[in-house]
Amino acid sequence: MNNFFNKTLSKFEEIVLSASVIGMAILLIVGVFMRTVMNSSLTFSEEVATALLVLVSFFGLGYCARKGRHITMSIVFDMVSNKYKKVFMIVISLVSALAMAYITYLATLYVLSTKNLGRVTPALQIPIYMMYSVVPIGFLLACIEYIRTFVFNIKDKSNFYITSEIKIPLDAEIKTDLNNLIDSIEQNKKGVDQG
Amino acid sequence: MIWMLMTIMAVLFIFNFPMYIAMILAPLAVILSYFPNLNPLLATQQLIAGVSPIVLLAVPMFIFAADIMSAGQTSNRLLDFVDTFVGHIHGGMAITTAATCTIFGAISGSTQATVVAIGKPMRARLIEGGYEDEDTTALIISSSIIALLIPPSISMIMYCVVTGASVGDLFIAGVIPGLMMLLFFAVYNYFRAKKKNIPRTPKMNFNDKIKAFKKAIGPLGFPVIIFAGIYSGMFSPTEAAAMGVLYATILEVFIFKSIRFRDFQSIALSTAVVTTAVFVLVGAGSLFSWAISYARIPQILTEAVLGVDPSALKILITVTIFFYIAGMFVDSIVAIVILTPIFFPLAIAAGIHPIHLGIIVTLQAAIASISPPFGCNIFTACAIFDIPFLKVVKRLPAYLIMLVIISAMVIFIPEISLLLVQ
Numbered sequence: 174m175n176n177f178f179n180k181t182l183s184k185f186e187e188i189v190l191s192a193s194v195i196g197m198a199i200l201l202i203v204g205v206f207m208r209t210v211m212n213s214s215l216t217f218s219e220e221v222a223t224a225l226l227v228l229v230s231f232f233g234l235g236y237c238a239r240k241g242r243h244i245t246m247s248i249v250f251d252m253v254s255n256k257y258k259k260v261f262m263i264v265i266s267l268v269s270a271l272a273m274a275y276i277t278y279l280a281t282l283y284v285l286s287t288k289n290l291g292r293v294t295p296a297l298q299i300p301i302y303m304m305y306s307v308v309p310i311g312f313l314l315a316c317i318e319y320i321r322t323f324v325f326n327i328k329d330k331s332n333f334y335i336t337s338e339i340k341i342p343l344d345a346e347i348k349t350d351l352n353n354l355i356d357s358i359e360q361n362k363k364g365v366d367q368g
Numbered sequence: 369m370i371w372m373l374m375t376i377m378a379v380l381f382i383f384n385f386p387m388y389i390a391m392i393l394a395p396l397a398v399i400l401s402y403f404p405n406l407n408p409l410l411a412t413q414q415l416i417a418g419v420s421p422i423v424l425l426a427v428p429m430f431i432f433a434a435d436i437m438s439a440g441q442t443s444n445r446l447l448d449f450v451d452t453f454v455g456h457i458h459g460g461m462a463i464t465t466a467a468t469c470t471i472f473g474a475i476s477g478s479t480q481a482t483v484v485a486i487g488k489p490m491r492a493r494l495i496e497g498g499y500e501d502e503d504t505t506a507l508i509i510s511s512s513i514i515a516l517l518i519p520p521s522i523s524m525i526m527y528c529v530v531t532g533a534s535v536g537d538l539f540i541a542g543v544i545p546g547l548m549m550l551l552f553f554a555v556y557n558y559f560r561a562k563k564k565n566i567p568r569t570p571k572m573n574f575n576d577k578i579k580a581f582k583k584a585i586g587p588l589g590f591p592v593i594i595f596a597g598i599y600s601g602m603f604s605p606t607e608a609a610a611m612g613v614l615y616a617t618i619l620e621v622f623i624f625k626s627i628r629f630r631d632f633q634s635i636a637l638s639t640a641v642v643t644t645a646v647f648v649l650v651g652a653g654s655l656f657s658w659a660i661s662y663a664r665i666p667q668i669l670t671e672a673v674l675g676v677d678p679s680a681l682k683i684l685i686t687v688t689i690f691f692y693i694a695g696m697f698v699d700s701i702v703a704i705v706i707l708t709p710i711f712f713p714l715a716i717a718a719g720i721h722p723i724h725l726g727i728i729v730t731l732q733a734a735i736a737s738i739s740p741p742f743g744c745n746i747f748t749a750c751a752i753f754d755i756p757f758l759k760v761v762k763r764l765p766a767y768l769i770m771l772v773i774i775s776a777m778v779i780f781i782p783e784i785s786l787l788l789v790q
Contacts, residue, residue, distance in 0.1 A: 190640035191633045194432055201425065201610035205603065219606075222425050226643075229428065230419045230651060233644030242641050243386035244649065244699050248742060250384035261384055269389050276392060276411075283412035305416060351384070353751035 235314025247351035259333035266323035273316035280309035391652035395659030418654025429609030440620035443485040449584030456571040459561030473515025506763035516734040517546035653705025695736025727785040
């Protein structure tokens, strides 16, 4: 089960996200080329690029949460002891999971309502709900990630989890702030993978 | 209502919640409890609408271009180039650092990327060249914020999306304040190096200069493409950013041969992760400003803080203080998407030019990011250079004083921001 989330799902998200960025770049570059050199504008290039941007913005939520990449203000978190850090993470992950579940629900209803309206995109005539459906999926992935962080924090008595992937022993001495802590853990992981 | 909004946001921010969750939950709570007739499903519409403006596509493209160049050789070539021209004068290496940060800012548009790309190689050289560690770090983090004013700047694009101002205008308006910062820092370092008797490097001859220029001509073409492309009307900002990606790819893959095509997946992934983290905030910001304008919170709040019909100067000073304080605690993008909708209508009504306001907002967010105790660039420097906080901030006051002087000039002399704007 853990393998599914850490390896399979992460790999899938990585491919979707990086392909979207590369696709966005190619579409826009080709769009400029067509407009300036060939004198005929590609009407769909900006449309698809915008759809990819919506995809990256929301589909990546779960991945960002798992890698600890969401922007936070960690001033208070950095000052408290590890025991309280654990309490923080339990509360944060629980509240975040509930919030994400509610927003997933809202977003699903919204997507269904746009489906009933039958709107399509201007250039390619693709149903707009297909483009929007990444929003509830993204929130759902984030919700799952926060639930896992919550469960791991409750189950494991000797470590605390910043995300489901990043765990730190309760007796570890932490000198840096949260962002740099995550960076250094990621660096170590890469080192282990290569070595 | 306002208290509910602010309390939820503040509590969630302080207790280390991901900011996007705070920025979604707070307005949602206000809507659910005070406006039961408003359909909460529309919140999703706002989240999507927030990330859909075409000009926003420029942001991931600029980040992508910068990520490609950071993986390659661009920063080192730029350092060598600037060094051959100013290395021989007093404080030459320090001035090189500041100037290179300015040029690199024109490439990456991100202050933290600048600290990493320029700060890392330059710190070793500066210390070897006789500079004190405290001076070095203060110089590097102060110079890095020039990137926020020099186009392309992601904070500036955000301001334009929120307010509807022209990205091209705001970009060009940032050039003079950005160069002013460079000039102030250069003069300060000239006299400081003279006083401390820091040895100078020998003057380069003409041939060396040509050689260094040839090596750097590729990276230097980047700002030219962005500027010329946007101002000739050939490219929109989004297209210019996409051309930046193409240019960076050609440069690093085919000319410098420093990265290979198979590295692109990991480079694109790092771009995507930053994009997600930033854009979910942009979407949430649009939900936030939709909710507060529906609840007429900007009017209530600005009347409470500023009174009825305040003068333009009073508004500008209030904006400065608010953005400075907010910028110390939260990312500049968050400060801009939350605070701009509150002050913007009032500022326009008082006759303030939207571009002038945009420069003030960006400048304050920039200065705040290096202000102790919480400025995020200070922590970046602590981590990258592995040195304690107190050592990093020891020589910062001199820079902060210079930046306060520049702020005052920008506030009181609108021409600094508006001279290059038609």
